[in-house]
Amino acid sequence: MKLTVLLVTGFASAALARNSLSVFYTFPGSGSAGEPLSPIIQASDGNFYGTASGAYPSVGVVFRITPSGQFTVVYNFPLDNATQTAPNGVVPYGQLLEARDGYLWGTTRDGGVGKQNCAGVYGCGTVFRVSKDGTSFQSVYAFCTQPTCPDGASPQGGLTQTANGTIYGTTYGTTFSTIFQVVSLNSVQTLSKFNSTTGCWIRTGLTQASDGLLYGVASACGQSGGGTVFQATPAGVVNVLHNFGIATPAGSGPSGQLIQGISGKLYGTTLSGGTSGGCGGNGCGTVFEIDTTGGFQTLYNFDSNTTGNGPLGGLLQSSGGNLWGTTISGPKTGFGVVYELTSTGSLVQVLPLDYYNTGGAPYGNLLWASDGNLYRTASYGGANATGLGTIFVVNTAAPPRPAIRGFSPATGAAGVRVLIRGAHFIGATAVTFNGVAATFTVLNVNSIRAVVPPGATTGPISVKTAAGTATRKSVFTVQ
Numbered sequence: 001m002k003l004t005v006l007l008v009t010g011f012a013s014a015a016l017a018r019n020s021l022s023v024f025y026t027f028p029g030s031g032s033a034g035e036p037l038s039p040i041i042q043a044s045d046g047n048f049y050g051t052a053s054g055a056y057p058s059v060g061v062v063f064r065i066t067p068s069g070q071f072t073v074v075y076n077f078p079l080d081n082a083t084q085t086a087p088n089g090v091v092p093y094g095q096l097l098e099a100r101d102g103y104l105w106g107t108t109r110d111g112g113v114g115k116q117n118c119a120g121v122y123g124c125g126t127v128f129r130v131s132k133d134g135t136s137f138q139s140v141y142a143f144c145t146q147p148t149c150p151d152g153a154s155p156q157g158g159l160t161q162t163a164n165g166t167i168y169g170t171t172y173g174t175t176f177s178t179i180f181q182v183v184s185l186n187s188v189q190t191l192s193k194f195n196s197t198t199g200c201w202i203r204t205g206l207t208q209a210s211d212g213l214l215y216g217v218a219s220a221c222g223q224s225g226g227g228t229v230f231q232a233t234p235a236g237v238v239n240v241l242h243n244f245g246i247a248t249p250a251g252s253g254p255s256g257q258l259i260q261g262i263s264g265k266l267y268g269t270t271l272s273g274g275t276s277g278g279c280g281g282n283g284c285g286t287v288f289e290i291d292t293t294g295g296f297q298t299l300y301n302f303d304s305n306t307t308g309n310g311p312l313g314g315l316l317q318s319s320g321g322n323l324w325g326t327t328i329s330g331p332k333t334g335f336g337v338v339y340e341l342t343s344t345g346s347l348v349q350v351l352p353l354d355y356y357n358t359g360g361a362p363y364g365n366l367l368w369a370s371d372g373n374l375y376r377t378a379s380y381g382g383a384n385a386t387g388l389g390t391i392f393v394v395n396t397a398a399p400p401r402p403a404i405r406g407f408s409p410a411t412g413a414a415g416v417r418v419l420i421r422g423a424h425f426i427g428a429t430a431v432t433f434n435g436v437a438a439t440f441t442v443l444n445v446n447s448i449r450a451v452v453p454p455g456a457t458t459g460p461i462s463v464k465t466a467a468g469t470a471t472r473k474s475v476f477t478v479q
Helices: 013-018
Strands: 021-026 048-052 058-065 071-078 090-092 104-110 126-130 137-142 167-171 178-184 187-193 214-218 228-232 238-243 252-254 266-272 286-290 296-301 323-327 337-341 347-352 374-378 390-394 403-408 417-423 430-433 436-438 440-444 447-451 461-465 468-471
Touching: 048 374, 058 104, 137 187, 403 461, 403 468, 417 461, 430 447
Parallel strands: 058 090
Antiparallel strands: 021 390, 048 058, 058 071, 090 104, 104 126, 126 137, 167 178, 178 187, 214 228, 228 238, 252 266, 266 286, 286 296, 323 337, 337 347, 374 390, 403 417, 417 447, 430 436, 430 461, 440 447, 461 468
């Protein structure tokens, strides 16, 4: 899930010592989907959606899984075996986005109709959207249809929809990475081309912070060679906030999508570097915080004997400030862990993954679902002999409370539609304008469309879910 401000509120750290891991779903293999590389999302209908590799002749799938565990393939990305082409895409790699239009948007790393300067026969990646029932699919854009790929290639991160509704994404690139925005249902516009100074190899999506700017990480290059943290305006003007060195104590190779936490600071991870031993002398990775002006601090150094190494995914923050994440390789079992840290970097707990049960190598961030549990895909392993991965659960049973970040317009008469932006709106049961109930539609996890009700007066807007009620301090003015 990509939020304008990625803030998780709810479960108390005092209860976390009793957390445990369990398996929610095991990919069966043998002619079915498997090897999920991206995190799942929870959509407005309460179901989970994700992507995985497909069984021949499919070259990828979008899937749905209900809270009770019923699995359905929503869409198969087809392969034309005669021409060895896949015009709709191959390997849907990034996390899905449920946009406000009700569709699931995503990217594929390969495939499409562009083949110039790309590794492999299947093309250079696509942007797509698909309805949640799979009956409507559209390939929005294919990258690298021109020589030298001026629009970039191979998007690996998910898409982000900002407060004004614009959808942004990034490409990993063949010679350079890019930031792009979707401008129509059949085109994108390249906003920024990265270089050896601003960074290269962007593997993740962007995060819009409370200042309205976009933030991201490049996994390599930069002035010191080990990647960058960057800031970008909505028009694509890039400013580097921090340069990482190669195998340095401050970390190297930032890998996970940034989140903005309770303090307003941004949090992220690096794949290597740090001060711990092991990991070939290159360090096992770090957790860091950085403010929007570039003030940087390393919070935690991973250790192959304690928390494992390779924190390839992003983080999630609880209401008490604690940070949750995963590593792709870990101690004891060697297949990764789920870890929890305090906001100052002290280790709270480690939950090792088991290849033959929970699976291993979780790539990406955890999802805090409306039932209060944390969900994540493991790209391989599981009880099935084929070892094609799982969806595992960290059992917390503390549903996230909703939060309102803003709304627009700020004034209007009865009948006016108002967009409410925030977090954790899945399962909303009521929206009120100064106490008067309104009709509403949950668009996605962080957006609700409500109609100003007859009889409403000037006052605050509230959103209620099973976990509690959020009320915005600023008032809506009824005309």
